[in-house]
Amino acid sequence: MRVRLRLDGRRARRWHLRLADALARHPGACLEVDARPGPDHWPDNADLLFRLETAIHGLPQIGPAAHLDARTPPSWPAPGNAPPDLVIDLCGDVPETGAVRLWRVLYDGQAGEAALLASLLAGRAPIAEIVEGQRVLCSGRLGTEVRGVALTMFEDALVRTATMIEAALKGRAPLLGADAPSSAALRLRTSDLGLRAVRMLAGAIVRRLYHLCYRAPHWRVGWRRLDGPGLVTLGHLPEIGWREVPDDGRRFYADPFPFEHQGEPWLFVEEYVHALGKALISAVRFGPEGAIGVPVPVLETGCHLSYPFVFARDGAVWMVPESCGAGSIDLYRAASFPGGWVKEATLVSGIAASDATLLEHAGRWWMFAAVRGNDAEAALGNGSFSDALHLWTAPDFRGPWTPHAANPVLIDIASARPAGRIVRRGADLIRPVQDCTRGYGQALALARIERLDDEAFAQRVEARIEAGPAWPGSRLHTLNAAAGYEFIDGSARAPRFKPSLRR
Incomplete structure (x- = not known):
């Protein structure tokens, strides 16, 4: 041709x-x-x-x-x-x-x-x-x-x-x-x-x-007891306000992933230390009044880590953190929960992927991630981190993972990038997604998956959720629920220079 x-x-x-x-x-x-x-x-x-x-x-x-x-x-x-x-x-x-x-x-x-x-x-x-x-x-x-x-x-x-x-x-x-x-x-x-x-x-x-005056971005995690319907059902922020997981201003917590282990609720987060310019994964036990202590580092590598997708399977606890800087999607196993994470496998390599999210559906495993580019494209520049959705499928979460024949299955800055675990709502699969139309992590959206097979993928956005009176700020970009708690995150201001207190 x-x-x-x-x-x-x-x-x-x-x-x-x-x-x-x-x-x-x-x-x-x-x-x-x-x-x-x-x-x-x-x-x-x-x-x-x-x-x-x-x-x-x-x-x-x-x-x-x-x-x-x-x-x-x-x-x-x-x-x-x-x-x-x-x-x-x-x-x-x-x-x-x-x-x-x-x-x-x-x-x-x-x-x-x-x-x-x-x-x-x-x-x-x-x-x-x-x-x-x-x-x-x-x-x-x-x-x-x-x-x-x-x-x-x-x-x-x-x-x-x-x-x-x-x-x-x-x-x-x-x-x-x-x-x-x-x-x-x-x-x-x-x-x-x-x-x-x-x-x-x-x-x-x-x-x-x-940026000279404030540490930016500076994210914060919000939580609430889940005594009624969650955001996936409501489609909007509830009028009851959220409580905040505190930080010391020199670091922030983001990408909250709650997880129940042996009857106790735990929270895994990205912990970003401003002085280091790099993040690791931390965890903290949760109680009725919030975090019991402060999040403690549980996984750190040579690259930036975030989005700790934690799940249980085959009698063990597993994690797929975002490691976009390493050019791979990796699987870890907890040898001594909540720490002791051991790398078990590289699921996908040679790719700059963000926010990998796994789903077991109809006897198969699917993995969703926003992909910036691959190793071959890195010399030129790979475009946005958030507008191209790629899929993989596998018989087991350990792999082998096969890329979808139609990758990228979606190019949309408003609904491509994952924003938390995929939720079953009756017979429907609801995918929390990031709406980055006006900037990274600007809002959440809830997309109902209409087709998911080897030939094609389709979804329809049903709701868009922004920060508001119940959760002040300008951004909202993660949603997860487990163990009777619901978590979101959003932006905050952290001054670089705090005035000294005088008597």
């Missing part, structure tokens, strides 16, 4: 190189690149904004959006005389004749990188689509954990665009559900990009000053 990639050679970027390489490696594909100048809607001050953000935030200068050196342009394989079998149009200027298959890449219904940037600067999570004629082949709601930094948002979206094109070429591309907004209703003008860019830069400076 002869595949022609249409891009503007004047603005060739590093992500184009990665995409071209992936297309060239596709079985049976013969790649050619049409790099003629295209429609120039790119605002000049956008590159200035990117340079300023790079300086302010210390961002890498060779990310996916970095321009290729014009003095040594890449040796793209030039188009031949024969018509291609497929054209992938990144510019939006290839005429549709019907003689050749044509895929257009659209952001909120418009083609081109300027349209993508306009959507991001307007504060949106753009709907990206790959369309052929009137048919949508692939769709996703793109996102990032770093709202307000235009370059990071732009690069994360570009990398995930490449993911979508590769998935469409394989013929198993994800589609957003019917609950997603229509891209046709989201069209933006690109003429006022300059004003939006100035506002975003001002906001970036304010955030930089905030």
